[in-house]
Structure formats: structure tokens, C-alpha cells
Amino acid sequence: MRVSIVCFSPRGAETMGRIAGMFESGGHEVDTLSKGAFAPKSKRVSLGKWTEKAFRESRALVFVGAAGIAVRHVAPFVKDKTTDPAVIVVDELGLYSIPILSGHLGGANEIAKDIAATLGSVPVITTASDINNLLSPDMFAKRNGLIIGSMVAAKDVAGAIVSGREVCFRSDYPTKGAVPKELTVSDSGDIGICVSGAGLKPFKRTLLLAPRNLVLGVGCRRGTPQDRLAGFLKGFSKEAGFDRRRIAKVVSIDLKSDEAGLLEFAEGLGAGTRFFTSDELAAVAGDFDESEFVKKTTGVGNVCERSAVAAGGVLVHGKKAGDGITMAVSETPFTVSFEVD
DSSP states (O other): OEEEEEEOSHHHHHHHHHHHHHHHHTTOEEEEEEOSTTOTTOOOOOHHHHHHHHHHHOSEEEEESOHHHHHHHHGGGOOOTTTOOEEEEEOTTSOEEEEEEOSSTTOHHHHHHHHHHHHTOEEOOOOHHHHTTOOOHHHHHHHHTEEESOHHHHHHHHHHHHTTOOEEEEESSOEESOOOTTEEEOSOOSEEEEEOSSOOOOSSEEEEEEEOOEEEEEEEOTTOOHHHHHHHHHHHHHHHTOOGGGEEEEEEEGGGTTOHHHHHHHHHHTOEEEEEOHHHHHTOOSOOOOOHHHHHHHSSSOSHHHHHHHTTOEEEEEEEEETTEEEEEEEOOOOEEOOOO
């Protein structure tokens, strides 16, 4: 994680150094800026330009100084809570640590608590769910790696929880830990949370959360570019009815491990990669759509389905072929956890 920190006074520089040390000890990349005559070696860059770059490239921004400075400088770049970085303000003496943007999804609340623990300061948390010790839908989704179907629905559910209304809960997957008192397990109701990979919306107002537990098996001709793979997947996902955002891993045979287009394709999905040997794929049990040509070329008659299953999933969408590309999808086991570390 890249973290950008700025200070405005000699005392602030001392506090900034302690915060930077905390992040660096955690293996994070830290960029610091000292503004003022007290720091003659300070970078020669305007705070506005620094903030714009940091907002675009960093996961967290820490302003060691007045909250008003932070608010004025980040305001032009604020877009969406799903993409905005965490922004935290710490006074120059390190007495208070205050998250002011992206408290949940961006992690500002947790970062503010970590800074407070390092400095021995007070974390000032203002989000209603946190101060009332209630379930936060977006934090619940983040902890479980769930895709939020609608931020508007998430806001509605959060408001219902804070106001004490009944909020229903349904999951197509097993759960671990006690369901919190704020939720009522039910298959119907006015408003609720549904964890489903099938796109179910059982409540009049449903916050749909989907797990990233799909594995995409891919076979392709050598030199297939990223855009052709992406276009093929778009058509495949629409036809088969699955959300491409749920793909957590792209897998194939090891002969494809150096394919630039395939690697770029996986990176574009934000998915990891794994490659199997022909022997590993041949050992996978199952009834697959085999091709003699593929067997002569790779040593196994099916790459996409076998690799999807080899990655630990159950095949849910069989081979789709065309234009020198084959794809198949498996789903790996998933458990919804209500446990908090």
C-alpha cells in the first residue's frame, strides 16, 4: 500500500516521522512532504499538485495539521466512496487521529485507530455504525471480499440499521459466527441483505452482495491479445449469466504462463493467475469437452474446464469456444463470516 503524508510545522514533522515509521515497518511505501521554511529540503511542489497526485496514486493520505487544510485540498478530487482513498487528519502534536474520508471501504477508520495506537492519541471516529457498535454493510462486505451490488442500497440498509428498523438477511452460502442482532434471518421482508452469486433479490429493497469466488479457465492461441480475451469474456458472461467482477483467479496450462495478453487480461480483472502442467490437468477427474487437436498441442484434450476444476472449483459454466479462445468457469467454496478479528 502506498501512503502519502504531509506536515506543516516542525512539531508536525516529528509526528509525521512517527507515522511514517509505523507504515514503513508494516512494509508499506511512504511518500512524505514537509511544507514550510523549517524544512529547507522540502520538495518544491505545491500542496494542490501534491494532493492531486497522492489522491490518484495512494491508498491513504495523512494530513498532519488542521482539518480545514485537508478538506480544502482534497475536495476537488473527491468522486466516489468505492474508489476514493482514505484521508486522515492528525494534529501536529499527535493528540487526535481523525478519519475524514472513506472511513469504511477506504479503511480510514482502521488506519486512524492504528495511528492512534502508535502515537498514544485519541481516534475520533464519527460514523454512526461504529460509534453505536452496529453492523456496517460496507465493512461487512469488505471483510468478506463481497461485491456490493448497489451503494445506494448499501446506504439504505445502513440507515435502516442505525434507525433500529428490521433488516433481513439471507445467504446462499454457509455462515460462520453469530448473526448480529441487527439482522433477522429471513427469505422475505421490506429491506435486507442477500449474499448470492445468482443475483437473487428476495426483499422489497435488497442489498445484493456477491462473493469473488469464481475461477476462469482459459485456453487460447499463442499471441491472443488482451482485448480479444476481454471481449470474449464479455459475451460469455452475458450468455451464461455471471458477473465478471466475481472472477478471483484466471487459470490455464503452464504453456500459457508467458502469454502477455493473458497476463494483461487477468490484471485488468484484478484477478490472480495460476498455471498447471499437462500432467496436473490430465489427473483432474470429470467429464470434459475434449478436443483431439488440443490434446496433440498441449497434452490434454481440454484446458479451460480442467484448469478451472484443478483450481479447486466446481464447474458451473462449461466450455465456451470461438475465435481461437476457450473459457469455462468454476465456483470455489465460500463461507460468510460474521466474526471480527
